[in-house]
Amino acid sequence: MGVREVALSAASVFTAPYQPQDYLRLVNRLSSARQLRGVVRSVTPECSGSVTITFRPGRGWHAHEAGQYARIGVEIDGVRQWRSYSLSAPAGEDPAITVTAVGRVSSHLVQHTKVGDILFLAPPQGDFVLPTGPRPLLMLTAGSGITPVMSMIRTLVPRRPDADVVLIHSARTSQDALFRDELARLAAEHESLHVVHRYTGTDGRIDLTTPADLDRLCPDWRSRKAYVCGPAQLLDDATAMWHEHHAPDALSVERFETALLADGGSGGHVVFEKSDKEADGDGSTTLLELGEDAGVLMPHGCRMGICRSCLVPLRAGQVKDLRTGEIRADEGDLIQTCISAPCGPVHLDV
Ligand SMILES: Cc1cc2nc3c(=O)[nH]c(=O)nc-3n(C[C@H](O)[C@H](O)[C@H](O)COP(=O)(O)OP(=O)(O)OC[C@H]3O[C@@H](n4cnc5c(N)ncnc54)[C@H](O)[C@@H]3O)c2cc1C
Ligand code: FES
CATH class of the missing domain: 3.10.20.30 (Beta-grasp domain)
Structure with missing residues (x-):
């Protein structure tokens, strides 16, 4: 037996049931001088058309702040495609993304990602993050826009008894509401979290063109730092309303898509x-x-x-x-x- 074989045989005591070579192979797959990568550790189905993918990043990654996003690359038909995804896991834990299938790359991630797959990565970024000091918070989200806010709630609520968070989340139906059971459990366990679900299929959309809906759903909204993430119209209406009826700097928005002019170029x-x-x-x-x-x-x-x-x-x-x-x-x-x-x-x- 050579030196390498002896070392691997000794190491197998610590790595059973896997062989040490399995770990070496994993480390090698994550070590690339040119491109940061991560290995998928779990894929958990969420509500219809969404999954949460947890991954272990290689060297070059830095811990994310709650609310930040990362660029994720996957190879589809031999071409590497990049998209941005908010990190839905709490700060301090392995990163995770929660992807809703709406187009080419998201559908590929939802339908084909398996444990052990390699994802290409860029380090976490973004300034849609919790305030530095304790403040009452209002989270206003719709659809997959809840993902960065879920990271904030998971980070803050279980660890800070002095937190004060109101989440108003819109989804088409209760079956479409991401993280519904976990939010119900967190709200039952922690008085600091109050959750309001709005099902647009039956209740209609929240109207942010006037303060009336918010005055009813969260009467002290003006005393809270607000975070809004969801479709472009929700963000545009919120931005206009905070300008007109409150203070723009009390509002942070995260956009998943850009509003482009309806009237494009001439082609x-x-x-x-x-x-x-x-x-x-x-x-x-x-x-x-x-x-x-x-x-x-x-x-x-x-x-x-x-x-x-x-x-x-x-x-x-x-x-x-x-x-x-x-x-x-x-x-x-x-x-x-x-x-x-x-x-x-x-x-x-x-
Ligand atoms: C900072 C940031 C964070 C993001 N976080 C998430 C996340 O946590 N989860 C997630 O699923 N997506 C998230 N996205 C959107 C994601 O990057 C992709 O745009 C989305 O997955 C669609 O890519 P695609 O290739 O599947 O579709 P494409 O073929 O590229 O586009 C399909 C259409 O879907 C629109 N679209 C983009 N996002 C959405 C959406 N969420 N709902 C409905 N339509 C949409 C696009 O504007 C486009 O018109 C985030 C985007 C940004 C910029
Ligand atoms: S792809 Fe990011 S600015 Fe164009």
Whole structure:
């Protein structure tokens, strides 16, 4: 028996029922100088169409703060796709994401992720986090927008008897309400948490265009620091209402998607020069989507105009920023392809 075999045989006392080689293989799969990775430790079905995926990250990751998100990469048909997901686990525990199947990548994660799979990762980020000192809180969430707030509740409520949290969560039906049983248990165990569920299928949506609904559901809402996460309309209405009827700095919002102009660019023919591919855009489809559909390896991250991972130099033509309507037309301009559409013929250096 060689030295390596003797060492492995001795180590097996500590690693049974697994072989030491199993652990070495895992460590190797997570160690890459170039790309941070994590191994999936559990996949738990939530309500219909959602799962929670817990993973153990490799070196290069740092502990998340409750409410932060991470970029997650998965390979689909040989192409690495990145999306952002809030970390739903409490601070101090292994990270987890709770994914709802709505499109290509989320459906892949929900349907195909298994224990032992490797996820590509970027470290946690974001400033949708708990206040530094104790304050009464109002959490206003809808659908999958509850995920970052669940991390905050899991972190705060069991550990801080002086917490004071009101959660108002909207879902279509009670069966669609993420974390419903856990929230009911936490609220029963801790007076510091008060949970209101609003089922839009029967109760209708919360109207945030006036304070009337909030005055009824949480009469002291003006004395609370508010966190809102959900569909764009909910966030837009909340932002306008806090501006008009309270103080904007008492509100934090987290967006899962970007509001783009209904009236896009004029559209045009796009040439992806380095990839030798072409596509015709309709003016509201982004350059990122056009490139991906044409088979171009387009760099991307958040897909919503935040991270700037999707920058590509403009070689010729005009593009429109679909958030602001601004036109970019200078050769060499770095274009955020995830929020830009062609206005006439465009050449991109990708
Ligand atoms: C900071 C941040 C945190 C996020 N956290 C979560 C999370 O915890 N859980 C989660 O499931 N998703 C989360 N998302 C959304 C996620 O990144 C993807 O956008 C989503 O999974 C759709 O990707 P897809 O490839 O499946 O669909 P695509 O094919 O890329 O898009 C399908 C359509 O779905 C829209 N969409 C995006 N998110 C949602 C949603 N939640 N509900 C309905 N429509 C949506 C997109 O605008 C697009 O029009 C988060 C996004 C951001 C930016
Ligand atoms: S992908 Fe993040 S800004 Fe475009």
